[in-house]
Amino acid sequence: MTKDDWIEIWSELGVRLQMGSDQMTLAKLQATRNNPWFTADHVDNAIEAIVDNFLQKDKLETWLGKYNVDQVPSSKNVGIICAGNIPLVGFQDVLCTLSCGHRALIKCSHKDQFLITAVFDELGQLYPSTKSQFEFVNRLSGHDAVIATGSNNSLRYFKSYFGHLPHIFRSNRTSVGVIRKEDNIETLTKTMGEVFLYFGLGCRNISKIYVPRNFDLNNIFEASQHYAAYSLHSKYRNNFIYHTALFQMNHVVHLTNDLFILLESEKLHSPLSVLYYERYDSLESVANEIDKLKQEIQVVYSLNKINGLDTIVPGEGQKPELWDYADKVDVVQWLIDISN
Secondary structure, eight states, X not given: OOHHHHHHHHHHHHHHHHHOOHHHHHHHHHHHXXXXXXXXXXXXXXXXXXXXXXXXXXXXXXXHTTSOGXXXXXXXXXXXXXXXXXTXXXXXXXXXXXXXTOEEEEEOOTTSOSHHHHHHHHHHHHOGGGGGGEEEOSSOOSOSEEEEEOOHHHXXXXXXXXXXXXXXXXXXXXXXXXXXXXXXXXXXXXXXXXXXXXXXXXXXXXXXXXXXXXXXXXXXXXXXXXXXXXXXXXXXXXXXXXXXXXXXXXXXXXXXXXXXXXXXXXXXXXXTTEEEEEEESOHHHHHHHHHHTGGGEEEEEOSSXXXXXXXBOXXXXXXXXXXXXXXXXOHHHHHHHTTO
């Protein structure tokens, strides 16, 4: 299939997903029952992001137009090990693989085994000729290359088993927010949305904010009230109770509003239900610190640009575009290169 074929195929899949089907309705129900972290709203949000940003014809044309995917000399079997932290997180890797003329061997996470299979069942029903291009497997075999996403612990496994093959390995990353004294409540509310969406389990979720030296932290708590319903989620609530008790027993100074814990720290990766903050005197100092940590950071959120940093406006982080590759590794170019 050619580039133009895939553009048509993916855009038609977008229409199908937007319309909905009994199969997708069942998959959503199965997903939320299988993984309590996958709420119905979060699943809908993930599907909406894929339809709006990955499966629109104009965006597909712009994206694939940058590459000579029709000139790929040979098809490879690409093993794709999906993470299960947020719904459908492995979809983009499969989309890239098929668009480059390769065959995808997809190993789902047990945390997200219903949604992605249902989406590609929909694809197979729309275009039966695509069925030979992907396969869901319990164990990888016969693969020529690997794209694997997981934790830092998983990374050691990936390197041991697949390090001798062409590969893209992804491990734990997180995101940060840079707040300025002029940021209004609307901006702060969107920033907190980047903290709470998917309960903070994604690499594009903020785990730490940088605030001006004399910034009133009550503004952060006020902005978080839009997400107060998260405190009713049992698994999230259990994490909040646990960390509150832990900090109290260890006499750790912290702030809380019964929804999340705000803790001053130089660390980057905060636990679930905890948000780290660090005060700054100048944006230059923040930029320098973030630059030192760039291998651990996925997204830097800021309403305004910061010199030397790639930033995203709060509210837009959980809907990446086709060209917003994880860890800034151009997956399509890599897939082209492994064919040569």
